[in-house]
Amino acid sequence: MISIVGPTAVGKTKLAIDLAKAHETEILSADSRQCYREMRIGTAKPSLDEMDGITHHFIDSHSIHEYFSAGEFERRALDILKDLFLMHKVVIMVGGSGLYVDAVTKGLTSIPRVDDKVRCKLIERLNSEGLDTLYSELLIKDPEYAAIVDQKNPQRILRALEVIEGTNKTYSYWQTMGAQKREFNLISIGLELDRDVLYKRIDERMDNMIEADLFKEAQALFPYKELNSLQTVGYKEIFDHMEGKYDYSECVRLLKRNSRRYAKRQLTWFKKRKDIHWFQPFEQQKITQFLDEQLAH
Numbered sequence: 001m002i003s004i005v006g007p008t009a010v011g012k013t014k015l016a017i018d019l020a021k022a023h024e025t026e027i028l029s030a031d032s033r034q035c036y037r038e039m040r041i042g043t044a045k046p047s048l049d050e051m052d053g054i055t056h057h058f059i060d061s062h063s064i065h066e067y068f069s070a071g072e073f074e075r076r077a078l079d080i081l082k083d084l085f086l087m088h089k090v091v092i093m094v095g096g097s098g099l100y101v102d103a104v105t106k107g108l109t110s111i112p113r114v115d116d117k118v119r120c121k122l123i124e125r126l127n128s129e130g131l132d133t134l135y136s137e138l139l140i141k142d143p144e145y146a147a148i149v150d151q152k153n154p155q156r157i158l159r160a161l162e163v164i165e166g167t168n169k170t171y172s173y174w175q176t177m178g179a180q181k182r183e184f185n186l187i188s189i190g191l192e193l194d195r196d197v198l199y200k201r202i203d204e205r206m207d208n209m210i211e212a213d214l215f216k217e218a219q220a221l222f223p224y225k226e227l228n229s230l231q232t233v234g235y236k237e238i239f240d241h242m243e244g245k246y247d248y249s250e251c252v253r254l255l256k257r258n259s260r261r262y263a264k265r266q267l268t269w270f271k272k273r274k275d276i277h278w279f280q281p282f283e284q285q286k287i288t289q290f291l292d293e294q295l296a297h
Helices: 012-023 070-087 098-105 116-129 131-141 154-167 171-175 195-211 214-224 236-242 248-271 284-295
Strands: 002-005 027-029 092-094 187-191 276-279
Touching: 002 012, 002 098, 012 027, 012 092, 012 187, 012 284, 027 070, 070 098, 092 098, 098 248, 116 131, 116 154, 131 154, 154 171, 187 284, 195 214, 195 248, 214 236, 236 248, 276 284
Parallel strands: 002 092, 002 187, 027 092, 187 276
Antiparallel strands: none
16 A cells, blocks of 8 residues: 655645556545535545546545544455455555544554543533643643644544543553554555645635635535534635624635644644655656665565
């Protein structure tokens, strides 16, 4: 398996499709939002033209109303891979969702069950004290995970705190405990750019999304804004704007800022992995040469 990772807007999709064409193979999308059919513009999923005839698994595979987790992704992806490796020597996986990538390449940790009372108390605190207070607590108890978690995602912050309280170990500790032997060899490619260049690309992509009617797409999804699938950058900001929390120009600013922050968290996650070989997206010839050498072993 060739796994391609990196921050949003860095160029992962193009590289994956080019490599899939070169190796006459298929692609697994390791993206926690591109699997949802109703979320097209805000997830920057590749168009049919961009896919160029390459089969993509986990693009438009689910509805926002269906439960789909990293654990479910792991189970389904491994089943698909068994079939794909009967037909192909190489399979490509591409995506920026670190937990989904880790689920397939290493396996997820089986965290001991935590008493429901712990979560109930945390939810009460969330309602009375606010999310910022809980995040500040996470920052003290588990700074490693706090550095990569979405600070505005209550579900993930609640989950981390309940695990810490229920197991007396950090959430980041449990994340490192799940490595499992896989039946395939793994080559991991990371794409990165200078920060200023990447941030400019992120801002330009957001402008293109807005021009492609991102606000209209979010408006159609507004009735379902409480669903877990919609707790993500690119939609939450517009939902808040629609509720009158800030004006249009502030909404656009936050969309860009939060997308840049998300990219930073993605890099923090992947830089922890020592098995990833990093390249610039325009170094495709260098990447191809590296892969040829690895595959020849």
